[in-house]
Amino acid sequence: MHISEGVLSGPVLAAGAVIAVAGTSLGLKKIEYDRIVHVAILASAFFVASLIHVNIGPASVHLILNGIVGLLLGVAAFPAILTALLLQSVFFQYGGLTALGVNVVVMAVPAVLSHYLFLPLLGKSSTLNFTAGFLAGLFSILFSSLLLGAALWFTNHNFFETSFAIIMAHIPVMIIEGIITGFCVTFFLKVYPEIIPLRKK
Amino acid sequence: MNNISSIIKLKDITYFYPGSTKKVLDHLDLEINPGDRIGMMAPNGSGKTTLLHTIMGLCKPASGTIAIFGKVLTQERDFLPVRSKIGLLFQDSDDQLFCPTVLDDVAFGPLNLGFSQKDAGDIARNTLEKLGILSFEHSITHRLSGGQKRLVALAAVLAMAPEVLLLDEPTAGLDNTVKNTLIHILNGLDISYFVISHEFDFVKAVTDKIYSMENGRILTDNDIHIHRHEHVHKYGKQPHSHK
Amino acid sequence: MNNISSIIKLKDITYFYPGSTKKVLDHLDLEINPGDRIGMMAPNGSGKTTLLHTIMGLCKPASGTIAIFGKVLTQERDFLPVRSKIGLLFQDSDDQLFCPTVLDDVAFGPLNLGFSQKDAGDIARNTLEKLGILSFEHSITHRLSGGQKRLVALAAVLAMAPEVLLLDEPTAGLDNTVKNTLIHILNGLDISYFVISHEFDFVKAVTDKIYSMENGRILTDNDIHIHRHEHVHKYGKQPHSHK
Amino acid sequence: MIEEKFASGQSLIHQLDPKIRILTSIVLSVATALCDHLYLAGIYFLISIGLILMAGLNGMDVLKRLKPLFWFLLMIWIILPLSFDGETMVRLYGLKLTAPGVILCCKITIKSITILLIFTALIATMTIASLGNGLHRIHVPDKMVFLLLMSYRYISVIESEYKRLLRAAKFRGFTPKTNLHSYKTYAYLAGMLFVRASVRAERVYQAMLCRGFNQKFHTLDVYPSNRLNSKFLTGISVASLSLVIIEIFWV
Ligand SMILES: Nc1ncnc2c1ncn2[C@@H]1O[C@H](COP(=O)(O)OP(=O)(O)OP(=O)(O)O)[C@@H](O)[C@H]1O
Ligand SMILES: Nc1ncnc2c1ncn2[C@@H]1O[C@H](COP(=O)(O)OP(=O)(O)OP(=O)(O)O)[C@@H](O)[C@H]1O
Ligand SMILES: [Mg+2]
């Protein structure tokens, strides 16, 4: 999910860049040297996961999975998502440099929030695990599309219909991301719980 | 008529990887007939894995024909039904096992073939039993050791009741006990197979003929007689029959 | 005094993986002396990789002492200087080659040792030359073939001028030509090494003694005499010396 | 799939220092993004075309890379002219096209293409290794540069792991559909990717420790300073600055 270059106004781009830089510096500060490889390689996995296409009726959508990145990395999701988006720009030309900040914010802020909202629910019962994962996936996409809509709306109030269309178009994606994130979280807890940074207390 | 009797028949296959001009397969011919137990020993990068992927329709050759069970296959959709009848064991088992538990993984194929949950579970358990690894049933696949993963991957392939097996370096990284188990299992199967390996002793133990590859073509037993001889001496200590 | 003469001396090492109760290493003893060329052949999952990681201080044992170059090491910071003097070749080269180009990768170690950019580059180039792969200098590491990656990983380890080499299955998946290159390189080295492999012929060609592992302990040459004998027969065709 | 198609070349642009290329692309892209005048945006567009020509890139390849953008632009052209407030240009079957809507669409189209072309000409023409080097020398924190290089290094490893997993699933009769079994299978595939990424990360870190890693990142290649570099940076900066001044004072 991103916004193209050349659309947003100066103040919105600047706000995006400032928040992205702040989040990224905070994230980098939080990553200890012995975790940095972990963050880097999870960023690669996030990049690759976005190449996965799932069917939805006759069409197909690619996965986003920023909810999972948030759950696994917390604030470190900022630098991880920035890395993945920058590499995407280089390889696939999804974006340039000026909207990078806004795009990072659109993906990373919901990711970090779902870390704090849904991680505490994990590890109690298997139904709750799936539900928490489902909500994390759904919420991340919902919030991301709201942020994207807001960025457009702040640029020009005439973008209202466009924003609305974007949010509506993402409803099926929210549901699919919810289901996939739910199954993924149960998969992690069964197969490799070490990957989830559960509070040890 | 001859076509119908052979399981897999490649004729005049030429293959390039996209963006490269090197012919990995160069006017290659290969025939696998019912009852064949063929070994393949060739250097790294000679195109062995590519050959198996071509048979499965994953690499689309630039020229030549692929006939499987007597039918010439050209398009992606021709290959779909055939793929579940050919059991390919990948070079790395980790690439093949993606479900949480061993049972889930082995039952995945039968489920896709349309078996009910219960039947798929039964098939999976039977296959595990036959390979002597039923005790792993509830283990988490990715925590198994290398040898155990290999056996589970083999179970996953066999659970689909394939009519021919293509094995890509099944023994790499395995200890001798697992190797012996594998030799035992393969010798007990009554379907044809084609095994890639770098290990002479293993290949000798499970196959009737040994092929090699050079410059994108297959060298059959007769062709490689001298070749094999030389390489065995270079390698040093293995005994070799000059049949 | 005896301590000082041995390069690596493990005494009574016990190790559990976190969260598991199985003793992977169980009161294990091991001594590697200058000039030793030791092979290790043992089943999958017997703890070979864990043993090497324990020597490097990557797995912290529950009990026992690790003495390297005569000094007993207990804390993470004791291991720091020692790690660059022991060259560990990992089981999977992709884990070990993480820099963009081959030259960057081989120079990574020397740079960490405090060499200047220029000196580190020279050391790296020399090492590549010695292994006959200087032509890869500017290649992107992850585009190399399996065998090439193995040789680059070895170069990366040798560039740190280690005093002992620990090699974890250096030949898995390699063809006979690369295997022979490796045999040649190893036999030309004048430092001690400890090689894990599942291939008898390779181990025989590059080492003077063969150890094994069972129940978390090392079995030395004498212990495994009968053992090896039996296994070789089971395995079938390899010749074996009953020295 | 993942290839650095434009990174190899001998053009003038390819010879420039990565640091200079990063700086100029930032200056130019920001100036373009802030420009709110159709004709001036056209000038930036011409500059970006000039850069593409200087980089000697194949026109078809460049167009192919713009494909995702074209879909977005198509959507904009469908929604915006109809939904925008303002003076009506044409009326069709009760729908009205507004002039400000059409003009905005033109501006967005030109600006977005321009910014992507600048990126393609200046950034996509270097390897990720040089990009890392350039970022390091404009004082992007070491940890960030390391994240980028490391993540790039393992993308192809993880991507091929994914391809092989998907392939294995297909061999076992998996045909993706819109149902729970398919979504669950994709969740397992994605989950397995993250698990394997995490396991590999552990081993890579251990390998770094074994090579004496002491929390300091080094870089090897050094770019000799070259008079072309500073001329290029100055030229582009002056051009953008004058366009910005023109926009503020004369338009
Ligand atoms: N995706 C690819 N793109 C381009 N070239 C490739 C690709 N995969 C393999 N090759 C090249 O094709 C040749 C054959 O590769 P293949 O994997 O079939 O070899 P192999 O015989 O299976 O080797 P190994 O014993 O190492 O498994 C090699 O030279 C390799 O470099
Ligand atoms: N991270 C881990 N957590 C828990 N158990 C582990 C872990 N890694 C390995 N083990 C277990 O420890 C034992 C020894 O593993 P190790 O990797 O040392 O075996 P190995 O001798 O190197 O085998 P191989 O020949 O397959 O490489 C195995 O039984 C394995 O299941
Ligand atoms: Mg292969």
Ligand SMILES: [Mg+2]
């Ligand atoms: Mg091991």
